Amino acid sequence: MTLATKPLSLTVNGRAVGPVDVPEGMMMQGFLHEYLNLTGARMGCGQGICHACTVIVEHEDGTLQEMRTCITGAHWFAGRTVRTIEGIAERDGDGTITALSPVQEAYIRHFSFQCGYCTPGFVIGASVLIDRLKREPVAREDLEQTITEALDKHICRCTGYVRYYEAVREVILDTPGLVTG
Structure with a gap:
């Protein structure tokens, strides 16, 4: 039996990928792991509930939009531009990290993670939230609810929520233009 494949081309972390023959039913997480050796999108629940794979x-x-890779087929991403957790930090030409993002730095300062398994998903979620607030600032009195709504779908089995939320709040309050009033 031959596995049916279809060519896939997309941009990942600023680099053109493909066309690559990819099995038609392969989830994006499998493609990232097996074809690109990008393993930061974690397999948590495999059902799109925990968001460790975003x-x-x-x-x-x-x-920007969060997308779960454990339940979204690789071919859905055809022609799209994707950034994985490996593409969040700034890197030089040879791939060496030169600077972490403000979210990553805040998560480290707050020691937001315990085991770290869910951290990539939380970084992605917070990064998307901050990007949205650059276009649509939130009123100060709505900040806590906004953070909760953005990160609530991410599951941390070690219960590091308070520290994740504190770190995101810090980045938002320290970034001019994200909060009004």
Whole structure:
């Protein structure tokens, strides 16, 4: 029996990928792990509930969207631009990390994670939230609810929620223009 494949081309972390023949039913997480050796999108629940597997889809209008890779087929991403957790920090030409993102730095300062398994998903979620607030600032009195709504779908089995939320709040309050009033 031959596995049916289809060519896939997309952009991942700023680099063109493909066309690559990929099995038609393969989930994006499998493609990232097996074809690109990008293992930061974690397999948590395998049902799209925990959000440990999320990546960022960068839309043509500049908006960002979280997308779960354990339940979304690789071919859904055809022609799209994707950023994984490996693409969040700034890197030089040879791939060496030169600077962490403000979210990553805040998570470290707050020691937001315990085991760290869910951390990539939380970084992705917070990064998408902060990007949205650059276009649509939130009123100060609505900040806590906004953070909760953005990160609530991410599951941390070690219960590091308070520290994740504190770190995100710090980044938002320290970044001019994200909060009004």
